[in-house]
Amino acid sequence: MNEAGQFEPKIVAYVCNWCTYLGADLAGTTRLEYPPNVRIIRLPCTGRIDFNLIVKAFEIGADAVLVSGCHPGDCHYTAGNYHARRRWILFRELLEALGFEMERIHFTWISAAEGRKWQQVVTEITEQTRKLGPYKNLYADTGNGSLPIPEAAPAVDQPAGSEGSLRQRCHQLLADGTVKVVIGYGTGGPVCVTKPADVGRLVWNNQCSSNLTTYLKRQEVRKLGRAAIVVKVCDERALVVLEKESQLDRKDLHVMGMACNGMGQPKCATCDVRVPRFADEVIGEVASVPLAGPPNAAPRGGAALEVLLAKSPAERMACWAREFERCVKCYACRQVCPLCYCERCIVEKNRPTVIDPSPTVKGNFAWHITRAFHLAGRCIGCDECTRACPAGIDLRLLNLSLAKAAEEHFGYRAGINRDVEPLIGAYSLQDKENFIR
Amino acid sequence: MSFTITQDGLSKLVNEWLARGKRVAGPSRVKRDCILYVPLQGPDQLLLEDFIRPANSLKEFLFPKHERLFGYRINGNGVELFELEPPKTEQLLIAARPCDAAALPILDQVFNWDCADEFYNRRRQLTTVVTLACSAHDDACFCTSVGLSPCAERGSDVMLVKLDRGKYEVRCHTEKGRSLMEGRLEPSDQVASEPLGPEKRFDPAEVREFVKHNFASAFWQSEGLTCLGCGACAYTCPTCHCFDIIDEGNANEGARVRNWDSCQFSMFTQHASGHNPRENQPARQRQRISHKFDIYPEKFGEILCTGCGNCTRNCPVGIGALSVLTEIGHGEHL
Ligand code: SF4
Ligand code: SF4
Numbered sequence A: 001m002n003e004a005g006q007f008e009p010k011i012v013a014y015v016c017n018w019c020t021y022l023g024a025d026l027a028g029t030t031r032l033e034y035p036p037n038v039r040i041i042r043l044p045c046t047g048r049i050d051f052n053l054i055v056k057a058f059e060i061g062a063d064a065v066l067v068s069g070c071h072p073g074d075c076h077y078t079a080g081n082y083h084a085r086r087r088w089i090l091f092r093e094l095l096e097a098l099g100f101e102m103e104r105i106h107f108t109w110i111s112a113a114e115g116r117k118w119q120q121v122v123t124e125i126t127e128q129t130r131k132l133g134p135y136k137n138l139y140a141d142t143g144n145g146s147l148p149i150p151e152a153a154p155a156v157d158q159p160a161g162s163e164g165s166l167r168q169r170c171h172q173l174l175a176d177g178t179v180k181v182v183i184g185y186g187t188g189g190p191v192c193v194t195k196p197a198d199v200g201r202l203v204w205n206n207q208c209s210s211n212l213t214t215y216l217k218r219q220e221v222r223k224l225g226r227a228a229i230v231v232k233v234c235d236e237r238a239l240v241v242l243e244k245e246s247q248l249d250r251k252d253l254h255v256m257g258m259a260c261n262g263m264g265q266p267k268c269a270t271c272d273v274r275v276p277r278f279a280d281e282v283i284g285e286v287a288s289v290p291l292a293g294p295p296n297a298a299p300r301g302g303a304a305l306e307v308l309l310a311k312s313p314a315e316r317m318a319c320w321a322r323e324f325e326r327c328v329k330c331y332a333c334r335q336v337c338p339l340c341y342c343e344r345c346i347v348e349k350n351r352p353t354v355i356d357p358s359p360t361v362k363g364n365f366a367w368h369i370t371r372a373f374h375l376a377g378r379c380i381g382c383d384e385c386t387r388a389c390p391a392g393i394d395l396r397l398l399n400l401s402l403a404k405a406a407e408e409h410f411g412y413r414a415g416i417n418r419d420v421e422p423l424i425g426a427y428s429l430q431d432k433e434n435f436i437r
Numbered sequence B: 001m002s003f004t005i006t007q008d009g010l011s012k013l014v015n016e017w018l019a020r021g022k023r024v025a026g027p028s029r030v031k032r033d034c035i036l037y038v039p040l041q042g043p044d045q046l047l048l049e050d051f052i053r054p055a056n057s058l059k060e061f062l063f064p065k066h067e068r069l070f071g072y073r074i075n076g077n078g079v080e081l082f083e084l085e086p087p088k089t090e091q092l093l094i095a096a097r098p099c100d101a102a103a104l105p106i107l108d109q110v111f112n113w114d115c116a117d118e119f120y121n122r123r124r125q126l127t128t129v130v131t132l133a134c135s136a137h138d139d140a141c142f143c144t145s146v147g148l149s150p151c152a153e154r155g156s157d158v159m160l161v162k163l164d165r166g167k168y169e170v171r172c173h174t175e176k177g178r179s180l181m182e183g184r185l186e187p188s189d190q191v192a193s194e195p196l197g198p199e200k201r202f203d204p205a206e207v208r209e210f211v212k213h214n215f216a217s218a219f220w221q222s223e224g225l226t227c228l229g230c231g232a233c234a235y236t237c238p239t240c241h242c243f244d245i246i247d248e249g250n251a252n253e254g255a256r257v258r259n260w261d262s263c264q265f266s267m268f269t270q271h272a273s274g275h276n277p278r279e280n281q282p283a284r285q286r287q288r289i290s291h292k293f294d295i296y297p298e299k300f301g302e303i304l305c306t307g308c309g310n311c312t313r314n315c316p317v318g319i320g321a322l323s324v325l326t327e328i329g330h331g332e333h334l
């Protein structure tokens, strides 16, 4: 509020040290006038502007955020802004799905010579935000938000005889010393079988929907020695990502691929592979569904994501506020995820605290934004996070919004192609920038 | 001769409490496959029948997942501390499961041991617990193995036992319960039959003996191997009560808060030096079982488990206390 009692927006600008900061400086030294509403935070490079900072600014009361750096080709560190651009493309889609007011988030390229552009941009953003008014709906449960429930596929029986063949092969592998342990499905949950005599504990039926590849990160399991792991094709995609991210060496692993008829899960309704493609051996036969690779693939988010995205931003945010309210921060979603392999998760960092560790509205949003975005372009859609959540929170829809963005903007599906570079970590000069001014 | 109440009578009770600005919490279907204890907006949200039990526990209404303990303000070079208002809203926990209610007297002990926890105690005084005896159980239930039953009275002010659909026998166990139900009951000659509990699955004395003498046993190595180290078991357990204390705020002001914590997290025992005395998941699993069946009984004279089975139902990899306990009982470690 200003002295006349009118609303004065607070705008946080994250700018790079080499271009936009100098541009803003130039605006100052050449005495260009612009509204004093913007608080500048200088960072080395747009590539170093963590997405959490954007969220943080809103958390502490910003009404709009501006992120600005060097024009493409001008990055002081060669490619920082290209990496940033790719991340923003994805991050914007996540914020959309969560129901953020996107007209409060701005991206620009402003060079050291563009003092006038800085003046213009800040003036316009200030005006626009003044019209929007204060950001009241951040994390607000404004109404009857309830997330659409995804449709599951019918549960089908798995191919007869697969279980027997699996046990037999695992017996051989353990007996001849090819592997020291088999990570497989048991009756009540996953089992680690180390003795040939115990292979009877392994099962293969339509209850095997979990993704065992998460055990590859567990030190207790790693210590057992070379492993054989039982995977379905959806799980196998995690192996591809882990390999691309140098988290595993396929030589240390024997992959038992199971041809799968479907486990009756929502993910199965859109599964288009069914037979593992990179396994050391495949057990069983099912009617194969051809891989509908990008760019021809139908939207894989399914109806639930469409329904969510068709809601207004305020409704979407209300949906998530209501979901996240139930989150107790047990981190089951993180622990079951094969791709959440950091030894110390960012939520456990407390010098300084990056993510508010409390299970409050703010702390829960911060956690869920971080979890989802750290898996952008990496999540392989096994839905383990959603299955594990004791509070019934549908994390799947957030993952899907990012998977959809990866597919639409980059023709990329995580874990499908062993020859393609990981989405985050690479960039292309052609990455779209119609949202950057 | 007994006293009864109908579902309508219960709805009326809920409505009256809500109308007086008090809190009412009970089981509710929050979405298709998820039933939780939640604060109710109205009696139609209350779910009484046709499910085993909520996936969370009642403890969060006495020991919430996040609680502000006191506030601070930075004043020049000094820090000013200030008290926060203690809870003052009366609450009714309705259709609670007996295994949840039984946890409350157990928790009372630890929250009043070396210091009396003001927030917990205040909430406890403000709370009336109406339990509903269980008419069904599943493979994860094991109340009978820890000395309770589907109609165990412990921790209940009032217990409802199902007579017919939508009609309940009412048994008041405390003064609080009697005054809550005053004027609401119908006399009847129907008496509810005692509901059937799950079969006994293990003997807690045997478990205690085992954990006392097998600290270094290979049993834990194999049991804890598939545990992923999340907090789903502890956070949905009615008796687990560990918390973490942090300061939360900005450069000018904030609060000291406590949040739930779990012994299954690797960070739980991590020292500043980097050393971790419970260095792997098997050691953390052992801790959870030992604390419940040996350490707590040693200190407070009772088991820190009510057999609700939540840890087992909520475990993403099918472990939970029950699988470990039955294996000890079956002598599979020998
Ligand atoms: S997603 Fe595909 S491979 Fe995975 S369980 Fe479902 S049908 Fe099987
Ligand atoms: S599993 Fe569910 S309750 Fe636990 S931290 Fe994840 S979202 Fe929250």
Ligand code: SF4
Pocket (backbone or CB within 6 Å): A333, A336, A337, A338, A339, A340, A375, A378, A379, A380, A381, A382, A383, A384, A385, A386, A399
């Ligand atoms: S984020 Fe969830 S769906 Fe994606 S890989 Fe991890 S556990 Fe699977």
